[in-house]
Amino acid sequence: MLNMALLIALAMVGVALLLAAWRVLRGDTLPARVQALDTLYINSIALIVLFGIYARTSIYFEAALLIALIGFVSTVAVTKYLLRGAIIK
Amino acid sequence: MNRWLPSPRLSAVLCFLWLLLVNDFSLGQFLLGATFGLLVPIITRPFALQRPALQHPLKLVLFLLMVGRDIVLANIVVAGLILGPRRRLHPAFVEVPLDIRDGYVITILASIVSLTPGTVSADIDLQRGILLVHGLNVGDPQELIDEIKRRYEAPLKEIFGC
Amino acid sequence: MAVWIEGLVAVLVLLGAAFTLIASIGLVRMRDFYTRLHGPTKASTLGVGSIMLASLLFFSVDSGSLSVHEVLITVFLFLTAPVSAHLLAKAGMHGGEKLASGTRGKPWDQ
Numbered sequence: 001m002l003n004m005a006l007l008i009a010l011a012m013v014g015v016a017l018l019l020a021a022w023r024v025l026r027g028d029t030l031p032a033r034v035q036a037l038d039t040l041y042i043n044s045i046a047l048i049v050l051f052g053i054y055a056r057t058s059i060y061f062e063a064a065l066l067i068a069l070i071g072f073v074s075t076v077a078v079t080k081y082l083l084r085g086a087i088i089k
Numbered sequence: 090m091n092r093w094l095p096s097p098r099l100s101a102v103l104c105f106l107w108l109l110l111v112n113d114f115s116l117g118q119f120l121l122g123a124t125f126g127l128l129v130p131i132i133t134r135p136f137a138l139q140r141p142a143l144q145h146p147l148k149l150v151l152f153l154l155m156v157g158r159d160i161v162l163a164n165i166v167v168a169g170l171i172l173g174p175r176r177r178l179h180p181a182f183v184e185v186p187l188d189i190r191d192g193y194v195i196t197i198l199a200s201i202v203s204l205t206p207g208t209v210s211a212d213i214d215l216q217r218g219i220l221l222v223h224g225l226n227v228g229d230p231q232e233l234i235d236e237i238k239r240r241y242e243a244p245l246k247e248i249f250g251c
Numbered sequence: 252m253a254v255w256i257e258g259l260v261a262v263l264v265l266l267g268a269a270f271t272l273i274a275s276i277g278l279v280r281m282r283d284f285y286t287r288l289h290g291p292t293k294a295s296t297l298g299v300g301s302i303m304l305a306s307l308l309f310f311s312v313d314s315g316s317l318s319v320h321e322v323l324i325t326v327f328l329f330l331t332a333p334v335s336a337h338l339l340a341k342a343g344m345h346g347g348e349k350l351a352s353g354t355r356g357k358p359w360d361q
Contacts, residue, residue: 005262005264006261006264008265008268009268009302012265012272016271016276016295022279023278023279028284029346030346031343031348035278035284035291035343036278038339039274039275039291042295042299042328043271043295045299046267046298046299049303049324050302053260053306053309053310058310058314064324072334076334079338079341079342082342083342083345109323111320112319112320164270164293171290172273172276178351180286180350182285182356182358199333200334201333202333203292203293203333203336203337204293205293206289206293206294207289209336211340211341211358211359212340214359221359223285223288225286227355230356
């Protein structure tokens with residue numbers, strides 16, 4: 001029962017990842033792409049943790065934590081760059 | 090507090106964080122965590138923020154529980170809005186005048202506004218004390234302002250006594 | 252593992268995945284930048300939180316000892332989601348993102 005639920009959940013999060021990836025590739029503007037990237041990394045955390053439960057190992061936890069840390073810092077860095085760019089312009 | 094223990098609460102949190110990170114609640118890890126808890130606040134003291142004293146810790150816990158419930162309940166509403174027909178959405182930018190002036194407490198308020206679905210705090214004007222909020226589906230802007238002020242700002246004001 | 256715990260984990264996992272999926276659907280479906288901001292910042296945070304809770308339950312029961320480091324990621328996401336949403340909104344206003352028709356009020360100049 002649990003395996004079935006996990007497989008369905010993995011598929012759902014996989015679709016969510018693809019939708020976000022589509023937005024990254026076909027975004028209208030730069031902030032919209034960053035926004036999609038932000039969603040993409042959060043979805044990837046969900047995917048990794050789900051796979052960890054599926055594989056019955058907690059070894060992927062560190063990967064999820066690292067993606068959370070780096071994803072946040074990169075979102076902040078890029079938005080800061082977008083905001084500051086015009087001051088120089 | 091004093092020279093070697095600038096903020097005991099931060100030290101305790103750091104020690105607990107370390108135990109969570111290694112996922113091992115043994116005495117050795119506890120000692121290591123306590124060492125970090127003592128060292129990090131001393132090293133990062135130049136960056137420490139001035140924040141108002143907590144007046145009612147118990148009320149803060151109750152308040153956070155209420156916020157948590159709001160997050161879960163309102164998320165279901167937003168899920169419905171996303172899946173529902175797009176024409177029925179009435180997005181709006183709303184300017185919420187704030188009574189709180191302290192930057193630390195405003196940060197908490199803005200974060201709560203962002204986490205409770207249907208609203209995202211988009212910008213803050215600290216001089217005039219106005220929070221710009223974007224609502225996904227706003228019926229009456231004044232109602233939204235009143236709700237934010239009554240539900241989140243008033244308790245925060247009481248808890249931090251500012 | 253007891254059946255009811257397994258069932259609880261399954262429900263939490265499916266619930267979390269559903270919220271994550273809905274958030275991403277919102278990202279594709281909403282009409283302007285600002286309304287798209289709503290889904291991802293909150294629904295996906297709650298979705299991941301729910302999956303983390305499932306993971307916590309599962310590994311705690313599976314290994315027989317308390318496994319709580321999932322709490323770290325959940326708390327971290329709940330702390331950072333408002334900050335990235337705020338910065339994204341500011342970046343959007345700065346870049347002059349178009350508003351969906353019928354939006355009341357105006358974004359501020361950056």
